[in-house]
Amino acid sequence: MADIIIVLIVVVLLGLALKGSVKHFKGEGACCGGGGGSISVDIPQKTLDHPILGKKTVKISGMHCEHCVKAVTEAINKIDGAAAKVDISRNEAVVSYDRELDDEILRRTVRDAGYRVVNIH
16 A cells, blocks of 8 residues: 555656656746746847947757846857847857957857857858
8 A cells, every 4th residue: 555655656746847847848937047937038139339240150059948048148248249149949049249259259158158059150
């Protein structure tokens, strides 16, 4: 009888864990320090001071929700002369720049925010 109770408890716990994981990867639950409940994240758009010289597309792994998008956007936007638009569905950031922008600075910035750059083009 005790074995049946233990099995039922394990099944219930696994069900709850699975439900939480599904919400996490859909970006619907608490994630990445975002707290609980539904996610509403306001990400201000950065305006560059000078004309745009070009754009780089940065493929990123490790983003799961809008809090991840906000973290990456804010990190890249701290770079002088760079402004990011992050798209979680494409796992990428399109970075506009108004001065020379070294790829290694982008890699380090994204890594320091907790994510991994797959490639830059």
